[in-house]
Amino acid sequence: MNVTVSKLEIKPTYQEKIDAEGWSINMYGTRAATITNPEGKRITTYFGFNSKEKALQFEEWLFKHKCCEKCKVRKSQRLGTRWEAKVWKCPTWLLEDALIGEIKKLITSINQFIIYISLKIGDKNVTQ
Numbered sequence: 785m786n787v788t789v790s791k792l793e794i795k796p797t798y799q800e801k802i803d804a805e806g807w808s809i810n811m812y813g814t815r816a817a818t819i820t821n822p823e824g825k826r827i828t829t830y831f832g833f834n835s836k837e838k839a840l841q842f843e844e845w846l847f848k849h850k851c852c853e854k855c856k857v858r859k860s861q862r863l864g865t866r867w868e869a870k871v872w873k874c875p876t877w878l879l880e881d882a883l884i885g886e887i888k889k890l891i892t893s894i895n896q897f898i899i900y901i902s903l904k905i906g907d908k909n910v911t912q
Contacts, residue, residue: 794880816882817862829874831882832865839867851875
């Protein structure tokens with residue numbers, strides 16, 4: 785039996801040109817984004833956080849594990865979170881992990897909602 789393995793490549797959930805030269809912002813869920821040049825090369829990556837402390841912990845982790853060339857924590861300018869870490873030359877797997885983490889949280893919320901609805905419907909059926 786032959787087995788073919790291919791790399792799963794994530795795609796942005798939203799992409800928008802940000803200037804006439806062809807630079808783009810690429811959103812990966814609500815907590816991660818990239819800026820790409822006109823050739824499509826990733827220049828910076830953004831990771832969103834709800835607190836400055838979490839963003840600073842992430843920055844410290846990046847440097848400790850040598851996962852970037854440079855990182856700047858700032859109030860969000862690109863993401864819908866309160867704080868963001870702007871990162872240069874980080875590995876792609878960090879971006880993938882951020883999106884996968886967000887998807888897992890969404891799935892958990894959907895599952896909790898389904899359980900809630902099931903219980904409500906069940907309660908309603910019992911009283912009828």
